[in-house]
Amino acid sequence: MSIVQSYRMRLQRKHAKARAFRKHFSLRPVVDRTGHIKPGQILLFSTLRDEHIRLPYFLNYYRDMGVDHFLIVDNDSTDGSGDYLADQPDVSLWHTRASYKRARYGVDWLNWLQASYGHGHWTLVVDPDELFVYPFCDTRPIRALTDWLDGSNVRSFGAMLLDMYPKGRLDAVPYRRGQDPIEIASWFDPGNYMISKNRKYGNLWIQGGPRARVFFPESPKKAPALNKIPLVKWNRRNTYISSTHMLLPRGLNLVYDEWGGETASGVLLHAKFLDTFTHKAKEEMQRKQHYRASLEYKAYVENLRETPDLWCKWSEKYINWRQLEILGLMSKGNWA
């Protein structure tokens, strides 16, 4: 890597930081409980819009895991998400009416919040429909993981997005508030993922799963990226540059081993495909606030009209993290 290249990376990182600064003016604090944050606590950052129905389970899931504080940007929800979050004792809430798209799909907002409150903490960046699973998550709290990563001098932890879906029509079983979404969307594609390396940033680019299989079988390049690095020991120099897919400095993207071994990794169970999805997809198609003018949603809506079932004969039903580890979707690495 030449000096010119690394200088270019630096510029890009600075640029992202400048964007975050510019965009933060649109954030209005609703409830700021960040004064309660103690050194070494584990923080969760999220952006959301109209996710009220998912929030009770989401918050409890991560509380049980050992997350100490939630820092959430509410992008102009109209379903009462804001009020619900403001009442939670461990949530700090910001509100904005600004464009999700022009904040690079929320990245700018969260980069700002992470830089302001996340420095020196382990930070987890997830959407309300993403449930983080890591090795031994049924017996060890997330602090065990972060302590181990600290001890191993590792600053970032990868967790691939695993799309979960129900058997049958997406809208067959309605999701109830507080329910574990995996009870409904309990199926996933166990082994059809395609990986290539992004030479510029050093991260892996993973595609595949039900979305590639059903929505993009003829144009796989457009299939959404599944690689994510949601858990990072945050330093104020860090920035996410494209969702949580990749970061700068580039060293943070090296969450995999290239010499034949396996490093530890987790999975984000992506419970997007519930009955709420059909409605959401239509709305998002009109708002065009998502990546590539919501092209993804367009494909979903068209396909789901004809075949509303993502399930196939070889779909696998989710049991626990050990199952994912045996299937080779995640790894314990040398954590035993």
Next chain:
Amino acid sequence: MSVGIVMLVHTALGRAEQVARHWSAAGCPLVIHADVSVPRQTYNAFVKALSDLPNVQFSKRHRCEWGTWGLVAASQAASQLMLDSFPDVRHVYLASGSCLPLRPVEELIDYLENRPHTDFIESATTADVPWTIGGLDSERFTLRFPFSWRKHRYLFDKYVSIQRALGMKRRIPGGIVPHMGSQWWCLTRQTLSAILSDPERATFDRYFSKVWIPDESYFQTLARQYSRQIESRSLTLSKFDYQGKPHIFYDDHLQLLRRSDCFVARKIWPHANRLYDAFLTDAAHAMKKTEPNPGKIDRIFAKAVERRTRGRPGLYMQSRFPVETRENGLTSAQYSVFQGFSALFENFESWLARATGTRVHGHLFAPERAEFCDGQTVMNGALSDSAALRDYNPRAFLASLIWNTRGERQCFQFGPRDNQAVNWDIAKDPNAQISVISGAWAVPLFKSNQNFSDIRREAARLQQIESKHLEILRSSWTKARVRIWTMAEFIEAPMEPLQTIIDEIGPQQNMRGLAEVPKMADLTGFGQFLQNLKNQGMHPYLMGNFPVARDPMEPPGNKRKPYLVR
């Protein structure tokens, strides 16, 4: 007579206090050494918290950075204080603040009482053990290491290579033979005091202070000088990962630790409440009496190291994406590729499935779609038959298919019509068994109902593709088991090669030889067909020599009889 505990602490002082109380309650005197990096306030609070215990002393604080002399200096000072202040102590046990006694302390006391002259210290010569990480074994004792490995890695490495280049070597002080081992020992008063009051101690200290990781060699070496009886093992259970860092024990290791039977385990996660609750209890609630045997849990930690360094062969995933040549197996299991067989035999696929009991696919890399067996559109792992998806990353497609069907051998057809992008990958894969009947692609053309000019063009194209493929298969990089026959060669005696291939796939199923043969396509007129191509200026050469006059199926009209091969 009792056991004295020298405890080195640096973090999680709350847990250290808990453990100290446990030792103390059993009547073991303690000397505690706290790292200089512990803030004064925290340290004072810690000392105060333990002030109610009668038999606890605190030794002079040193800076204990990993791999440096500080740890030895701290152990020396604390041991000296122990020997001086508690004359009753016969054995001194070196432990850390994150150690946890697994068995009742009384058992340890009894155990040592019965072995009054035994020193428990793991101690082996460098030549004999492959423990070391990073290639520094005997050089630990012959080079100088003034720079911190943790903080100044660059200087550390540079200085090592300079010394190597210049051939610099330190002289090892007279009379000692360097030994290494776990830094957690239990020595008798006799041995320990002999080490500490050695007239040459200043020389040894000066020497070892520049040795790399002296806490793993100082006492281990010097104990050999004085001990009457060394038992070369540690009473402390401690597992190390591939970088030499200790593995950490959590609540879910409880049953494992119960089975370990060691006296003390290291290192425990400070928040592992269940472990602390379970083991820091009185004798009544503790476990049975057995000889220490840390071997039982070796396996699980050895596996972790293996997973981190070698990984699962043939798996490509988010945290394992090996560069070329480091895959440790391109695929996870053996598979067979057949080229030309399904063109030459009419029912080859179903026959092969019956004869071998394996999963037999059609042309997985066909331009239209991946022809999975039984016409399925989705395969194990939810692998789609879409040609676009497959061709987007054909290598991932193949690796996924083989990984997803672990435990069941896969066979598939291949040919020059198919996507050729994976040719190199398959050829370099030792798991692949490739059998080629070259030129057999001409049979479907021969049978087809196309215009001859189209046939000619297609034949030229396929021949070119196949000959490129054969070049790859014959290259020196090829690691697959490759067998190539020309078509003419093959139909002379088809059963012999078939038998060989099938024996290789699954010898157990075919002890009796092939009970059934596949039906070969009717090749009457094939020689003439090839001659016609030649007459049009397209010379088909891959199929070998087919005479025009005589058809290979002589006499004409007389169908071949199935026969058995023994």
